[in-house]
Amino acid sequence: MRTWLRVLICSVAALVMVFPVYCMVVVSLTPKSELFSSGAHLWPQQFTLVNFTDLFARFPLGAWFTNSVLVAAITTVLSVTVNLLTGYALAKVRFAGRSVLFLLVLSTLMIPTQAIMIPQFRMVTGLGLYGTFWAVILPSAATALGIFLARQFMLSVPDELLEAARVDGAGNLKIFVRIVLPLSKPLIAVMTLLAFMGQWNDFLWPLITLKDPALYTLPVALRFLQGQFDQNYGGLMAMALMASLPLVVLFLVLQRYFVEGLARSGIK
């Protein structure tokens, strides 16, 4: 195929992909009066930052951002830590019951969380966690995929390396911290990104488990704002833009890891 034709097709595809984002940005900068009198324009007659300042004045944006950062960060640290530990044990420590455990983990790969959201909700309520961040964090930290990725990665760490350390008198914990963790940096990067992005963007589970608007994470807050704003897309898009920006920046900086991570979470 001719190069110009390929460039043309790819340009059209890129424009289609950018168009919704462009609309989000433009509408967030359009005054409310213009939106209501003549609808959204692809190029507004007037630009304004009122939609943004109005949001800050009326809603606890700082709290919502802090909530999202806290919840996503704690989930990420927790799930990456327990997954690395489990991955190491399943890949490099020989103990009775190991293969049974691995089979158990594999079997949970097939449980869609949406299918068990009602008993999960009752479990969280029964543990007295309903309405707290832990209700959001703990169930999300239990991921079979993370264990699976960690185990597969650690299988590739050469046994000779670990044996050499063992001869020098190092125990499992020391080997794990001093040798395996430094070698696992790419794995940790990928797992961190996947966990953080998953939790930052999650909507259904926080929607079920959080009740106090002051504790909302960004997606639930957006849904709440949708009710407040009704047809005022200016404010809504301003908030949507701000909620998306951190991940977009992270993505542009660490694109390589995103690509690798998402490809690996798929191709086993």
Added chain:
Amino acid sequence: MAVAAPPVPVRSRGRGRRQWGDLLTGYAFVTPNLLLLVLFLFVPLGWAFVLSFQEVGSFGPATWIGLDNYRQLVGDPVFWRTLLNTAVFTATTVPTSVAIGLALAVLLNRALPARGVFRTVIFLPIVISGLVTSLIGLLMFGEGVGIANGVLRALGFDAAPWQTNGPLAMTSLVLMTLWTRVGFAMVVYLAALQDVPRELYEAAQLDGARPWQQFTNVTVPSVRATTLFLLVVNVIWSFQIFDVVYVMTNGGPGYDTSMLVTYAYDRGFGPSHLYGYGSTIGIVLFLLTLALTVVQLRLRRSGEGGL
């Protein structure tokens, strides 16, 4: 067993101690994670089965009702409607996103000006949350200030009833879903295309194969495993669709775009709080996912046999 009788006694003592140590370490390392899995996956899964045989509301004790929930489900026209909707949504989103992803990957696989920019821009929507995607979807397809209708009007067409017409509402959901999925398929295919040996194309060219023939006879069979993987992942995602539906159409008009998960949410967490009935829908979702996984494993195995 033979390993248990080592020739040198000294080593045996060392090995014994190490076995003991490994057992302790193994379980110590696994326990935190196991606790999470048991509390939030295994027990809830068993509990979901139990709930599906009970009538439970937010108040009062649960009563055992045997298979009544399942009987009710089979006779529930709304359930069948949501199942059909989920199937239609899956059948339209999955092949389309995989096919477009492959096409874009092939176009971007060879040298091209600004290739990196194209790749980044097409992949970018993957980091946009389902909720933001849905709100953008409303901005696009809303019947009031919606941009799609603005564009249609500017081009001299009539505005389309994106939210009050069932098939059009479904179309808007499919389009927004494709927007977030196409980039993923493209990136995974780009990785797979790196592994296709150049000699295959050279050989095909020597045989006089045209570009389209090279695509169908070399590219498509070479990335077969990737295609299978993408199909399965996308089918599972489509089956579990929630955010866009909940925010953009809330299942409407009527039940025209209601899906399995939105219906389960509706029953379980709506005003009626039918935990038992909601869990029964969840069990159906689980069994369908399980069946799809088994089909995938079969296909993969037969694929390996055929190679």
